[in-house]
Amino acid sequence: xxxxVVIPCFNEADNIPHVYAEVVAEFGEHDLELVFVDDGSTxxxxxALKKLAESDPRVQYISFTRxxxxxxxxxxxxxxxxxxxILHLDADQQFPAAEGRRLFEVAQEGYDAVFxxxxxxxxxxxxxxxxxxxxxxxxxxxIEVPRGATAFRLVRASLARTIVxxxxxxxxxxxxxxxxxxxxxxxxVTHRGRTRGSSKxxxxxxxxxxxxxxxxxxxxxxSAAAGLSTAAAVVALLCAIVSPAGRTVPFLLAAxxxxxxxxxVRYLVSIAAGQARPRLFYVREATLxxxxxxxx
Ligand code: UDP
Ligand code: MG
Numbered sequence: 605x606x607x608x609v610v611i612p613c614f615n616e617a618d619n620i621p622h623v624y625a626e627v628v629a630e631f632g633e634h635d636l637e638l639v640f641v642d643d644g645s646t647x648x649x650x651x652a653l654k655k656l657a658e659s660d661p662r663v664q665y666i667s668f669t670r671x672x673x674x675x676x677x678x679x680x681x682x683x684x685x686x687x688x689x690i691l692h693l694d695a696d697q698q699f700p701a702a703e704g705r706r707l708f709e710v711a712q713e714g715y716d717a718v719f720x721x722x723x724x725x726x727x728x729x730x731x732x733x734x735x736x737x738x739x740x741x742x743x744x745x746x747i748e749v750p751r752g753a754t755a756f757r758l759v760r761a762s763l764a765r766t767i768v769x770x771x772x773x774x775x776x777x778x779x780x781x782x783x784x785x786x787x788x789x790x791x792x793v794t795h796r797g798r799t800r801g802s803s804k805x806x807x808x809x810x811x812x813x814x815x816x817x818x819x820x821x822x823x824x825x826x827s828a829a830a831g832l833s834t835a836a837a838v839v840a841l842l843c844a845i846v847s848p849a850g851r852t853v854p855f856l857l858a859a860x861x862x863x864x865x866x867x868x869v870r871y872l873v874s875i876a877a878g879q880a881r882p883r884l885f886y887v888r889e890a891t892l893x894x895x896x897x898x899x900x
């Protein structure tokens with residue numbers, strides 16, 4: 605097994621020695637690399653990673669210039685991972701590393717990505733309800749997302765790299781895999797509650813992230829907005845035709861404004877993806893060679 609274990613870390617200093625020990629105990633006999641991504645931590649995470657990297661050459665780290673969020677953190681790890689397969693683990697050990705073996709067994713059947721689905725998810729109800737709503741809405745918007753899939757996954761490194769290199773305006777790894785390959789599947793996995801520190805993922809951030817996906821990939825939402833405007837324009841036009849002479853002008857104006865608005869929405873949506881924007885992340889220091897564009 606040629607394996608890069610990618611571990612995003614945002615203020616996880618206490619967890620780092622434990623997740624390291626678990627990964628090495630589980631996969632130590634393989635061609636292994638651990639890629640920790642320090643996502644702008646302020647709690648000594650970077651110091652903990654440096655110590656680890658000094659004691660074990662299999663440990664690599666990438667440290668960001670600020671907190672860029674979960675999607676950016678794992679994307680950097682995926683981009684710079686050096687082995688054939690990427691196993692994504694959270695620093696808090698909520699996903700048992702041992703389950704990675706099951707993902708690998710299934711991947712051998714010819715998959716590019718194998719996603720873990722938490723059977724007994726040990727997280728607050730808000731988070732469980734949020735995930736259920738996310739999957740239901742994605743289905744309604746006809747956005748293909750592997751059912752129940754989580755960040756705990758084994759992905760062929762070439763696929764993961766290709767996805768990050770797309771530099772999508774609104775990157776959403778989970779929803780991008782099915783756009784590139786049909787060789788993906790899900791596997792039930794066990795899940796543990798957090799024992800050290802608290803959740804670093806902000807529920808509002810998750811909601812905004814989902815909304816970004818819905819308006820960029822799920823055309824239904826923006827099409828509905830544009831369609832509503834166009835329909836209102838048609839109604840205003842009909843009113844202008846049937847209304848008495850003195851009232852025609854305001855209805856005509858309303859029809860023009862609404863029609864322009866409908867087209868503007870469509871136009872904005874079509875160009876939004878190409879807008880100039882900062883990169884997904886910037887790296888301050890790392891043990892791996894980082895491309896010039898990603899450094900600051
Ligand atoms: N994480 C990160 N950047 C962030 C938020 C989270 O790198 O802005 C990391 C975090 O340190 C952890 C993983 O992403 O290793 C999952 O986060 P967390 O456990 O807080 O999420 P939850 O399990 O509550 O969904
Ligand atoms: Mg967690």
